[in-house]
Amino acid sequence: MADKHVLGISGGKDSAALAVFVRQNHPELDVEYFFTDTGKELPEVYEFLGRLEGFLGKPILRLNPRRDFDFWLREYHNFLPSAQTRWCTRQLKLAPFEQWIRPMLNAGDKVTTYVAIRADEEYREGYTSKHNNLKVSLPFRDAGIDKRGVMDILDSSGVGLPKYYDWRSRSGCTFCFFQQKIEWVRLKERHPEAFEEAKQYEKNALEHGSPFTWTQRESLSELEKPARVIQIVTDFERRKQRDLASRPVNPLRPVDAIEDIDDIFGEDEGGGACVVCHK
Structure with a gap:
């Protein structure tokens, strides 16, 4: 049995800032960083991941779904994902994460997953643990770090922002239905x-x-x-x-x-x- 620490990178500013924050404030932790790749990400996301890896000094593990977007689109009878039916999140993001940590939990390891919900996002809820050995930690909320604090972390670390923020305010798939x-x-x-x-x-x-x-x-x-x-x-x-x-x-x-x-x-x-x- 062991204590494991995992932190998911979305390709956005908040999770990147959290990775920087945890590395700077808890260097004693051996954190495993992961990115769940749908295969439909913006090219700017991959460039940003490389830049972030340079700061962290270790690779960000790529988790790939067992089935791709086209497979699940067929399974859902060609119905596009939507705010009402977020099958893309379930099948392409959450399921690969749960498959990855399941062997750790089955071995009796205690796993802490760090989620980048900020102090100014009281309305947001993070991933809900379904296992006694899986703990969800919200460092930004605990430390009172808001959106401006996230920007300060990225600026001072030299990591900066993903280039897609020049024209877009969100990470995720190129055709995310939440786009304006x-x-x-x-x-x-x-x-x-x-x-x-x-x-x-x-x-x-x-x-x-x-x-x-x-x-x-x-x-x-x-x-x-x-x-x-x-x-x-x-x-x-x-x-x-x-x-x-x-x-x-x-x-x-x-x-x-x-x-x-x-x-x-x-x-x-x-x-x-x-x-x-x-x-």
């Missing part, structure tokens, strides 16, 4: 081949009777029309300026460079994301 419409527009601009793949998945799903499209109330074929793109960009910029104007001025804490798209749009377009993917 402006993010789909930017995906088409930055990675047109990924946008076309998402369109094909959607077309196939609709032909098989799926009630869901990737984004609410319109298909990607409708969303990519030039007039609609102009409308989406204009609407986003208007809401962004309104959001910035409403924020209190604090010279000690300047406005974050990251556009928090969920804050700007709220629940209008599906707001939020799965913790295991987005963090």
Whole structure:
């Protein structure tokens, strides 16, 4: 029997900052870092993982699902995953993690998994342990570290932010259904081949009777029309300026460079994301 410590990296800023935080504050722990690869990640995610590995001084284990996205899409009768049916999270993220730690738990090891829920996210819940020997730890919440604190950790460590934050506010799959419409527009601009793949998945799903499209109330074929793109960009910029104007001025804490798209749009377009993917 042994004490094991594991920390999942999503490719996002919070989990990366948590890895840095744990390494700096608990160097005595032999933490195993892991990333569950769906095979549908942005290329910027892989670049960021390499940069983070350089700081941590050890590799981030890649956990690959036994079955890929296409397999599970067929199993779910070509119904796309959605906020109501998050089979992608269950089958491509949670199941590989549980399969990986099961031998540890079966051997009697005590496993602590570290989750990057911040102190300013009281509404979020992390992974729920289903085993007596599996403990969930929330270091950021315990230490009172908020979003600004996460940014400070990444800045001071030199790890910085993933490059996709130049145009997107979330990690996860290229065609995550939690994306806002402006993010789909930017995906088409930055990675047109990924946008076309998402369109094909959607077309196939609709032909098989799926009630869901990737984004609410319109298909990607409708969303990519030039007039609609102009409308989406204009609407986003208007809401962004309104959001910035409403924020209190604090010279000690300047406005974050990251556009928090969920804050700007709220629940209008599906707001939020799965913790295991987005963090």
